[in-house]
Amino acid sequence: MTSGKPKEAPGRPALRLVGEPPPRGDDQLCRDFLSGELQAFGELVTRHQQLVFRLLRRYCQRSEDALDLAQRCFLQAFEAARGTLPRLGKEGPMPFRQWLVRIAVNLGKNHARAERRWPTAPESEAVRLAEPSSAPEALERAQRQALVRRAVLALPPRQREVFTLRIDGGLSFAELAEVLGIQQANARVHFHHAVRRLAEVVRATRENAP
Amino acid sequence: MTCEECEALLIDEASSGQPQTGGELGEHLRACSRCRSFAEAALEAVALATLSPLSETELAQLSRLASGTLQAQRKNQRPRGRARRFLGWAVAAGLGALVASGTLLALRRPFSLDGLGMNGRSPLAEVSAEPSSDEQWDSVAAEVGWEPDSFEEEGVAP
Numbered sequence: 001m002t003s004g005k006p007k008e009a010p011g012r013p014a015l016r017l018v019g020e021p022p023p024r025g026d027d028q029l030c031r032d033f034l035s036g037e038l039q040a041f042g043e044l045v046t047r048h049q050q051l052v053f054r055l056l057r058r059y060c061q062r063s064e065d066a067l068d069l070a071q072r073c074f075l076q077a078f079e080a081a082r083g084t085l086p087r088l089g090k091e092g093p094m095p096f097r098q099w100l101v102r103i104a105v106n107l108g109k110n111h112a113r114a115e116r117r118w119p120t121a122p123e124s125e126a127v128r129l130a131e132p133s134s135a136p137e138a139l140e141r142a143q144r145q146a147l148v149r150r151a152v153l154a155l156p157p158r159q160r161e162v163f164t165l166r167i168d169g170g171l172s173f174a175e176l177a178e179v180l181g182i183q184q185a186n187a188r189v190h191f192h193h194a195v196r197r198l199a200e201v202v203r204a205t206r207e208n209a210p
Numbered sequence: 211m212t213c214e215e216c217e218a219l220l221i222d223e224a225s226s227g228q229p230q231t232g233g234e235l236g237e238h239l240r241a242c243s244r245c246r247s248f249a250e251a252a253l254e255a256v257a258l259a260t261l262s263p264l265s266e267t268e269l270a271q272l273s274r275l276a277s278g279t280l281q282a283q284r285k286n287q288r289p290r291g292r293a294r295r296f297l298g299w300a301v302a303a304g305l306g307a308l309v310a311s312g313t314l315l316a317l318r319r320p321f322s323l324d325g326l327g328m329n330g331r332s333p334l335a336e337v338s339a340e341p342s343s344d345e346q347w348d349s350v351a352a353e354v355g356w357e358p359d360s361f362e363e364e365g366v367a368p
Contacts, residue, residue, distance in 0.1 A: 038280065045276035050264070053272055057261060063268050070272075071279045078283065141258075148258040166225050167260055195221045198255035199248060206251075 026096040030081045045074055048097060052104045054168045058152070059108030061115070069111055073104045101169065101179045105161055112153070144205050151201045152194075159194040162187050211238045216245045224256040 024032070024040070026047070032040035052070045060066040077099045084094065152163060158180075165176040177187040211219075216238045223229035231239060231249065239246045264272070 041280055041283070042276040045279055049272050049275050053264070053268070053275075054261070063265075063271065067271050067275065070275060071282055074275075074279045075283060075286065145258045148255055149261075152259050163259075167256065191225060192218065192221045195224055195252050195256060198259060199251035202251045202255045202258070203247075 027094045030078075030094050030096050031085070033078070034082055034085055041078075044096070048074075048100055051097075051169055052100055054170075055101065055104045055164065056108050056111075058164050058168050059112045065111065069104070069107045073100060073107055076103050076107075098179050101165065101171070105165070144202065147205060148198055148201055151198055155194050155197060158182075159190045159197070162190040163194040166191055211235070213238075213242060213245055216242070217248060220245075220249050220252055224252050229253055 024043070026044065029040040029044045029047075033044065049070060052073050053066055056066040056069045056073070057063065060069065077096060080099050080103075081094060081096060152160065155163060161180060162176060165171045165179065166173070169176070171179065173184050173187050173191070177184040180187065182190075211234050216235060219235050220229075220231070223231065223235075239249055
């Protein structure tokens with residue numbers, strides 16, 4: 001009964017054979033790419049692409065949009081690294097993962113704002129999933145799912161960020177607090193408020209159900 | 211366990227992916243209908259809000275992300291390199307034209323100090339060209355028929 005990471009947490013250590021050199025950190029990969037090593041670029045993208053994509057999917061109607069945004073996210077993070085590298089020097093820490101998460105959240109929000117409406121992808125997905133059975137329960141669940149997912153996007157900004165980073169990104173409270181520049185306890189409080197609000201939505205749908 | 215503690219634990223569990231409501235929490239939930247109702251709603255809310263795992267199509271799209279991003283990166287870099295080279299050439303050409311035109315002008319026109327108000331003569335030359343006071347006096351004396359030397363001898367000599 002702990003508040004550990006969700007089971008699909010990214011960055012899980014991979015199996016490493018004896019004698020194999022330790023994997024390079026994000027810092028080193030980023031520096032190597034900026035000094036011209038293309039393989040480092042691919043390694044960095046592959047390492048973080050699922051996290052970025054999962055965060056962006058929340059804000060996009062189509063997976064193609066999320067993919068485009070993911071590409072922009074990586075490009076912007078590399079630009080940020082290129083701009084910051086001279087100031088950091090050879091040894092300074094380069095929080096590449098934090099930049100990615102921050103940029104992904106901002107890109108997602110901007111995309112949704114540009115669309116002038118919150119996306120309905122989760123809703124359409126839910127309805128599509130419900131179609132084969134066409135049972136009233138499945139349809140009802142799909143509707144509730146759509147409602148709750150809209151409610152997620154309608155949460156106050158900080159609550160929404162904390163909730164999506166935790167649920168979609170699988171970030172621990174310590175990690176998401178660092179990304180957002182807030183205290184860990186504060187992040188936890190925002191998450192609790194978010195869940196409480198969503199629980200109220202679920203209760204309301206139950207009460208209104210025929 | 212209080213209801214507040216129960217609620218906090220429930221929310222932590224809800225975010226862990228596979229919530230477990232055993233032990234002390236389970237005991238409290240069995241005893242407290244209010245917390246049980248909240249637990250059902252909170253766990254369902256998180257479950258409904260969680261997006262489905264990535265589909266095969268999405269995973270296939272993601273596998274091409276690295277190469278696509280690298281291509282986009284190169285495309286972004288190319289115009290910038292071109293613009294930088296063009297700017298370098300333009301500056302070099304401008305400087306060359308400036309030097310060449312200056313050299314041509316200097317070769318075409320003879321050296322002159324007109325611009326300095328000296329009419330091509332040095333200030334020393336100008337001073338020496340002016341008649342001295344003695345010369346002036348000699349010419350005046352010649353005009354009036356005086357003997358320049360006699361005057362000098364009379365008036366000035368000790």
